[in-house]
Amino acid sequence: MRGLVLLCCVLGALATPALAYPSGAEGLETRLMAKMGPGAKDWILRQAGRISSSRTISDSAARNAALQYGASETEADALTFLVLMQAERYAHDSVSNVAQTDMSESAARQDVRKAQQNSAITNYAQQSQLSSGDQLANSANGSASVSLLPGGNKKPLTLRTNAPTPDTPAPPGLNLQDAMDRESQLEDLVGDAMKPIGPAQESAVTALP
Numbered sequence: 001m002r003g004l005v006l007l008c009c010v011l012g013a014l015a016t017p018a019l020a021y022p023s024g025a026e027g028l029e030t031r032l033m034a035k036m037g038p039g040a041k042d043w044i045l046r047q048a049g050r051i052s053s054s055r056t057i058s059d060s061a062a063r064n065a066a067l068q069y070g071a072s073e074t075e076a077d078a079l080t081f082l083v084l085m086q087a088e089r090y091a092h093d094s095v096s097n098v099a100q101t102d103m104s105e106s107a108a109r110q111d112v113r114k115a116q117q118n119s120a121i122t123n124y125a126q127q128s129q130l131s132s133g134d135q136l137a138n139s140a141n142g143s144a145s146v147s148l149l150p151g152g153n154k155k156p157l158t159l160r161t162n163a164p165t166p167d168t169p170a171p172p173g174l175n176l177q178d179a180m181d182r183e184s185q186l187e188d189l190v191g192d193a194m195k196p197i198g199p200a201q202e203s204a205v206t207a208l209p
Contacts, residue, residue, distance in 0.1 A: 019092055022191045029085050031202065032078050037209040043069060048086035057182060059084060059189045078205045081193040088190055091183040098179045
């Protein structure tokens with residue numbers, strides 16, 4: 001059941017539509033980015049990467065970085081918004097990447113279990129084909145074998161195909177739920193960062209090199 005739930009979550013994440021920004025957010029981003037020079041654009045991308053990969057996501061980190069960059073209060077509002085917009089894109093990509101990794105690892109684990117099961121069944125079949133005389137002969141020749149057939153004090157073979165092996169992939173460092181939570185948090189921060197930027201504040205943003 002847990003495997004089915006995880007599969008549904010993975011498939012749902014892979015089927016997630018394009019980012020749904022607040023109304024007017026992408027238009028505002030386009031207008032503000034037109035005022036940014038190459039250096040400012042590169043700074044926005046670097047800060048967005050830092051914010052999206054930080055242990056704790058906050059808009060204050062983006063704003064403090066903007067003020068340290070030399071922006072005015074109004075410009076800091078704009079830069080904070082632009083950084084969080086890009087950080088949300090990175091978080092959205094992370095959700096897709098983690099979901100795809102989960103699916104690949106799940107498929108790999110299923111392959112390992114299937115190979116173990118096939119190997120155990122093959123060994124059981126080979127041992128079952130040995131007659132009592134063959135087993136005694138092998139024992140007399142010094143290559144003792146254990147009967148896997150029911151009977152006497154022998155217990156029938158129990159196949160165990162879910163034991164971990166060195167080939168079983170390790171779980172990823174960032175699980176799918178964590179990635180989705182981080183994207184959701186950034187969605188909320190983008191909406192909050194957009195609120196103080198009205199027409200007057202937008203016009204007050206000067207070109208940044």
